[in-house]
Each structure stands twice: as structure tokens, then as C-alpha cells.
Amino acid sequence: xxxxxxxxxxxxxxxxxxxxxxxxxxxxxxxxxxxxxxxxxxxxxxxxxxxxxxxxxxxxxxxxxxxxxxxxxxxxxxxxxxxxxxxxxxxxxxxxxxxxxxxxxxxxxxxxxxxxxxxxxxxxxxxxxxxxxxxxxxxxxxxxxxxxxxxxxxxxxxxxxxxxxxxxxxxxxxxxxxxxxxxxxxxxxxxxxxxxxxxxxxxxxxxxxxxxxxxxxxxxxxxxxxxxxxxxxxxxxxxxxxxxxxxxxxxxxxxxxxxxxxxxxxxxxxxxxxxxxxxxxxxxxxxxxxxxxxxxxxxxxxxxxxxxxxxxxxxxxxxxxxxxxxxxxxxxxxxxxxxxxxxxxxxxxxxxxxxxxxxxxxxxxxxxxxxxxxxxxxxxxxxxxxxxxxxxxxxxxxxxxxxxxxxxxxxxxxxxxxxxxxxxxxxxxxxxxxxxxxxxxxx
Amino acid sequence: xxxxxxxxxxxxxxxxxxxxxxxxxxxxxxxxxxxxxxxxxxxxxxxxxxxxxxxxxxxxxxxxxxxxxxxxxxxxxxxxxxxxxxxxxxxxxxxxxxxxxxxxxxxxxxxxxxxxxxxxxxxxxxxxxxxxxxxxxxxxxxxxxxxxxxxxxxxxxxxxxxxxxxxxxxxxxxxxxxxxxxxxxxxxxxxxxxxxxxxxxxxxxxxxxxxxxxxxxxxxxxxxxxxxxxxxxxxxxxxxxxxxxxxxxxxxxxxxxxxxxxxxxxxxxxxxxxxxxxxxxxxxxxxxxxxxxxxxxxxxxxxxxxxxxxxxxxxxxxxxxxxxxxxxxxxxxxxxxxxxxxxxxxxxxxxxxxxxxxxxxxxxxxxxxxxxxxxxxxxxxxxxxxxxxxxxxxxxxxxxxxxxxxxxxx
Numbered sequence: 001x002x003x004x005x006x007x008x009x010x011x012x013x014x015x016x017x018x019x020x021x022x023x024x025x026x027x028x029x030x031x032x033x034x035x036x037x038x039x040x041x042x043x044x045x046x047x048x049x050x051x052x053x054x055x056x057x058x059x060x061x062x063x064x065x066x067x068x069x070x071x072x073x074x075x076x077x078x079x080x081x082x083x084x085x086x087x088x089x090x091x092x093x094x095x096x097x098x099x100x101x102x103x104x105x106x107x108x109x110x111x112x113x114x115x116x117x118x119x120x121x122x123x124x125x126x127x128x129x130x131x132x133x134x135x136x137x138x139x140x141x142x143x144x145x146x147x148x149x150x151x152x153x154x155x156x157x158x159x160x161x162x163x164x165x166x167x168x169x170x171x172x173x174x175x176x177x178x179x180x181x182x183x184x185x186x187x188x189x190x191x192x193x194x195x196x197x198x199x200x201x202x203x204x205x206x207x208x209x210x211x212x213x214x215x216x217x218x219x220x221x222x223x224x225x226x227x228x229x230x231x232x233x234x235x236x237x238x239x240x241x242x243x244x245x246x247x248x249x250x251x252x253x254x255x256x257x258x259x260x261x262x263x264x265x266x267x268x269x270x271x272x273x274x275x276x277x278x279x280x281x282x283x284x285x286x287x288x289x290x291x292x293x294x295x296x297x298x299x300x301x302x303x304x305x306x307x308x309x310x311x312x313x314x315x316x317x318x319x320x321x322x323x324x325x326x327x328x329x330x331x332x333x334x335x336x337x338x339x340x341x342x343x344x345x346x347x348x349x350x351x352x353x354x355x356x357x358x359x360x361x362x363x364x365x366x367x368x369x370x371x372x373x374x375x376x377x378x379x380x381x382x383x384x385x386x387x388x389x390x391x392x393x394x395x396x397x398x399x400x401x402x403x404x405x406x407x408x409x410x411x412x413x414x415x416x417x418x419x420x421x422x423x424x425x426x427x428x429x430x431x432x433x434x435x436x437x438x439x440x441x442x443x
Numbered sequence: 444x445x446x447x448x449x450x451x452x453x454x455x456x457x458x459x460x461x462x463x464x465x466x467x468x469x470x471x472x473x474x475x476x477x478x479x480x481x482x483x484x485x486x487x488x489x490x491x492x493x494x495x496x497x498x499x500x501x502x503x504x505x506x507x508x509x510x511x512x513x514x515x516x517x518x519x520x521x522x523x524x525x526x527x528x529x530x531x532x533x534x535x536x537x538x539x540x541x542x543x544x545x546x547x548x549x550x551x552x553x554x555x556x557x558x559x560x561x562x563x564x565x566x567x568x569x570x571x572x573x574x575x576x577x578x579x580x581x582x583x584x585x586x587x588x589x590x591x592x593x594x595x596x597x598x599x600x601x602x603x604x605x606x607x608x609x610x611x612x613x614x615x616x617x618x619x620x621x622x623x624x625x626x627x628x629x630x631x632x633x634x635x636x637x638x639x640x641x642x643x644x645x646x647x648x649x650x651x652x653x654x655x656x657x658x659x660x661x662x663x664x665x666x667x668x669x670x671x672x673x674x675x676x677x678x679x680x681x682x683x684x685x686x687x688x689x690x691x692x693x694x695x696x697x698x699x700x701x702x703x704x705x706x707x708x709x710x711x712x713x714x715x716x717x718x719x720x721x722x723x724x725x726x727x728x729x730x731x732x733x734x735x736x737x738x739x740x741x742x743x744x745x746x747x748x749x750x751x752x753x754x755x756x757x758x759x760x761x762x763x764x765x766x767x768x769x770x771x772x773x774x775x776x777x778x779x780x781x782x783x784x785x786x787x788x789x790x791x792x793x794x795x796x797x798x799x800x801x802x803x804x805x806x807x808x809x810x811x812x813x814x815x816x817x818x819x820x821x822x823x824x825x826x827x828x829x830x831x832x833x834x835x836x837x838x839x840x841x842x843x844x845x846x847x848x849x850x851x852x853x
Contacts, residue, residue, distance in 0.1 A: 171777030305652030365624035
């Protein structure tokens, strides 16, 4: 019989910031039924997600694409400014979606993939191209990794980000080939420098039209010659190269280890656990099935407290729990929220590098602490009356426990309890302190 | 935060005597503040400013072997002529955008260590950066070389190794200690929050999970490090820069980071190591103009900093060291860019530096699969900095490595 603590742990990892009623329901249902419900095919079907339906992605024509053939300087600058506003709108929409979605596992997994195939709008610039990538990750991320990888390697944003459009038979460019092997499919040490060079040749020929969000092969730029990649020789092109990568034993090991690293623990993955994850990934490479193996592995329970919440996870979870919806905030508050995240070093669409965002103690700095304190204050100020009422309905001396309940914190230490108890008369302040606390920073 | 708020904070925190503050209002400097605390300098007067260039800086477009016949052949349209470079001698010249570096070179305050690398070079940004930051080429571990230096300091205070980057770079994380990442915005607590809260939330609790304990310690550290930060320039909130490079880490605004560091040095803070960074060097395409643009940023920021440092007694003890995770492939890739390579140059600047060119220049015709063969191990330079700036035996930090280049420093 699983304890409430174990179910709360499961929900904290699988979703963004579980709410009290979600933990209550899970406790009633038990682990097996909860995992089933979280990972059922229906849980990845957006049509049945009322929260996602309420928050459709912004659908705006690209102003730069709409420019005529020879736009004037003013026209161009205006279009570029509109484009930046659209980027900001997409970033805010994604945050809003993460908070609103009922299919939380799906949303969190999409954000996981964003950190995996980390592409930044700061180079790509075109919002529709970035949104297109986000939709691909959302649609294909939970299923067969093979189909997903084949789609991603032809994704206009990823190609542009890694100079794939400049990779031609005459002038191979290794950027995409290297990261495809190192960061996206195999992991370091599972290929040679010769494989990078040959892989780059296999990926030649792509041209990207960012204004229309399409990537097409230009046959004249494609290297049709023979290549030797990972011990196999042939006139490989993009799809054949991806198939070669997926056929490597390293692929299953790598992808499953990445999931464990972000969903369970940054500690070295135990061999038997890794074996079970690889078996779950199997020939179908199904990511939802692999996630099930992560959440049900005997070692999973022992990972409580191992992960530091990334700023987006922290903020989205907090907003779900205290009842703040980014889409409903005033424009200035929305800007404040995105600015706060930018200051933290994590904004959707803007990973700092193709390696994604850091993990663990990198977020636990003095600057990060100040950031959490300020942002917690901002969120507490917008907390829903229902959450505050729940606190004030509790006798003052029990409010720290009530807060732990609301925020799905296993327990506050005496240190933090004392700080919270001092603020028991001011619910918003108490809430902010709890959100900023060391206990809430990890999970 | 503005000065008034800061004073109020200091009064409230009880860190310094309230009477001293009241009496000295307006005439209070950061340096005086520092002297009133128990926190004192350790060792000698020198300070290290380590600048990381993320993305792999193209050494051959930075220190240009214009006199080498193999150079224009390899670089094609990316190549510079002897008329374009800032000549160092009859073979080598600096990129035309490095005018301030040239000035420092002429003044004898710039040392260029040529063709620096490590055995079995790795062309992954992340692995190679791990290698440089850990100082462990064979098998990069979990601690940075400057973090391990902090480990060797008795009661190593996080303020001894400081960065103004948003997250702590691995180079500053030791096995038992870690440096401090400080927001250049200074400490701003939301209205109504007392600083004493920070100390309360920062108290250690026996038996709490390690990451939670670390989160708590960050609260405690915040109280101590904030004493260093006065009304510093606000952070830039500008997503509209348009980098040509695939981002591979590092942050922009090197000049802003160095500005804060300059003020800290001039104020006499006890920090021994500052870490700063600049990203944008991963130029697989559009190489020449993009390379010039990042070098111009580097030149402006570093040139201004070194100049400023040369004008104060404390600044004259500062050594700037600049490195990147690797150089670029010798032959251009014909997207007018370059792919990941191996050896590159390191730069040391400052009054304690003995200017000149050190080590073997790169040999463009004796290549390892298209890449330069390194001739100076970066640990020799680290060893020099550990011994000559941080007064620490290099072997203690660099897993037994004893090599140094003592001539680099005066």
C-alpha cells in the first residue's frame, strides 16, 4: 500500500506542482491506477484536454513573411518588431498552457523535450517556426522515438539552429550531425569523429524557408556519394542516417538515461533500473511506456529530494497550486513574470545552449535564491482567494502544515516552520515564504 | 538597489555597526564596509579574473599567422592579409578588431600562449568545456579546478570565488565548497521582507536531503555576499540581440560583468577569483563578420577593464586569463564558417603579466585529421595561475600536475 507521500512524489515528478485534490484522488486510487490514468493514451490526446482546449496556441501570420519582395527599411523594422512581440506571445502562451493543461504529464514531457532538442528563438527568430517545433514535440514526444527523431531532424527550427541549411555536398557543416549524435540520440563516446564527418554528409541538402516554416531537400546540394557511418557503408541520406542511429544499442541507453536524469535522479542510474528502462523502451521506443517504467521502478521512490526544480517547473507548479493563470494576468504582470523567468536563466524558447538547461545545484545560487524570493512574492500577491481562504480557515498554529499540504511539500523543517509561523497572520506573505523556502526548491 | 535602501538593509541586518553608518552617511565606501567585517583577504594581493569564451573561439582568426603560406590556402575567403592584421611580428598579427589587445601587447601587458590544448582533444562543446573547467582531460569529474582551489582554503568563504553570471559555472564548484553567483542587480528584497529572514531560512538542519541543504545554504550565502554589492548596474533585459552562433553557453554583456568586477577590485573586496564569460563563438557559418563582431565585444570589454585596472594600486594586482573550449578546424567549411577544432590560444593580461608570445605557434601543415596538434598543455597555464596568483601548489588542485610557465608572470 503506497503512502500519500509516495503518490505526492509521483505527481510532483510526473506533473507540474500537483494540487491537493489531485493528490487526494491519487491516494484514493493507488499507485497502479494513478500511473495508468497518467499515462493512458487518452492522457496524450489533446482533444480531451479541456485546459489545453481553453488555451489554443496563438495563430498569427508572420509579419516578415508578409513583407513584399523589396520592403523598405521602415517596413522591415516594423515587421521585425511585430515578430518579437509574437515571440513574447508564444512564450507567455506556453507558460499559460503548462498551467492550464489537464494532461499534465503530456505538458511536462513536452517541456522535457524542449530541453532535449534545445533550440533557441534567439537565433531562429521566427515565432511560427518555433511554435511548429513545439507542436511537433507535443504531438510526437510521447510516442515512438523513431518517428519523433525522423520528424525533428527535418524540423525547420532545429535545422536552422544547427546550420543544417548551410550543410551542402560542396561544403559540409558538422554542427547538426554532431549534436544529433551527442545530444539527441546516442550520447558522447558512442561515435567517432569520422562518424560526425560522414553523418554531416548524410544530412546535406536541406533548405529552410523560415518565413513559411518549411524545410525541403535541394537535390543539387545533397551529397549522394558513399559514406561509412557507425561501421555501415552506403549512400545514406537523412532518413537512413537517423535509422542507423536508432539501430545503435546506445540509443535506448541514452534516451532512457536522459528521462531518468530529469524525472528521477541525477545520481548514476542503477544498472538493474537502467536494464528495466531499456526493456520498456524496447523495439517500439515508446516514450510513455518508458515513463511508466521510470515511475514504477523500485528505485524511483528512493529519489525523493534528489531533483532541484528548474525555474519554469518551480513557477508553473507554484502557479497551479496557488491558482494563478498567466493568460489572465494584466499585461504588465505578464511582462513581469517573463522578465522574472528571464532573470532566472530559464524562459521557454530560449535555452542558453544546444545542451539545454543546467540541472541540480546550478540553480541553487545566491542569485537564484533572490530570484525565488521576489518571484514568490509576485505570485503570492496574485494567489486565488480560495487558496488564501483555505489557509485562514486553519488555526494559526497549524498553518505551516496546511501550507505544506497545499504546496505538496512533504514536510517543512523546524527552521522553515519557525519562519512561516512568524508570518502566520499574513497569509500572502506566509505563502511567498513557503514558495521561496529551501524545501519547495527541491522535490 | 539604491544606496539608501542598502544602508537601511545594512542597519537592519546588523552586519555593521549602526552608529558607524549613521555617522559616515554619504562618505561610506564599499571598501570601508568590507574592512568592518571579519572577512579578510587571504594570501597575497593578486586577483584572478577568468574569462570563458563559450562556443570555441577560432584561434586562427584571433592570432593570425598571416606570414604562413599554408594559412590563406586553408582559410580561403576567411583569410586575412598582412595588411589587414594588427602585426605582432613578421609572421603573426591580431585580428583587426583587437585594437585594445594590440595596445596591451605593445605595453607589455598581454601574453599570448600559443596552441594550447590537451591530449586526445574532444570536439564536443560540452565535453571539451567540462575538460577545461574541471582541468581533468582524461576523465572530467564533478568539480571545477577553481572550486577545488577553494576546497584547499581553510574555511573557504564562497565570496573568495565569485561570478556575476546567472548560474554558477562548473569551474567554481568544488567538492566541498562552491563559489558564489551574485546577481548584478544587487540584493532587492520584496517590500516588507526583513533580511533576518534570509538567515533564518539559511539555518542548517541536520539530516535534510543534500540538495535541500544546499538550497538553505544559498540563503545564508546571500547574506554574506550581499555585503559586496552596492548599487550596481541593472541587468540588461534584452532578448533582441541577434546572435549568429548556435548558443553553447556563456552570457552576453561581458562589459557589464567586468564593470562590476572592476568596482569590487577597486573597493578592495577580498575575492581572489572572479569568473566571467562571453558566448557566441560557435560560428559554423557567416564566420568572418560574425567572428569580428564577437572579437570586437571581447576587445572593448577586456581592453577597457585592463586599462582601468592599470590605473589603481589594487587593479595592478589583477591578472586576466582568457580561454575557450577549443579552436576551429584549420580548413574553412565553406558556409564561410569553421567546424569544431582543437588547440587555440590563451590570453593573459594585466600589470603582473610579462607580455609576449609563448609556446610554439600552430603548425598548419602537420595536422591531426585536419586539426592542429596542441603544443602547450592548458594545465601548465592553470599551474602558473595557481602558483603565481593564488599562491597554491598546482599539484594539490590539478591531480598531481606540476608543470608551470613561470615566465608568464612577473
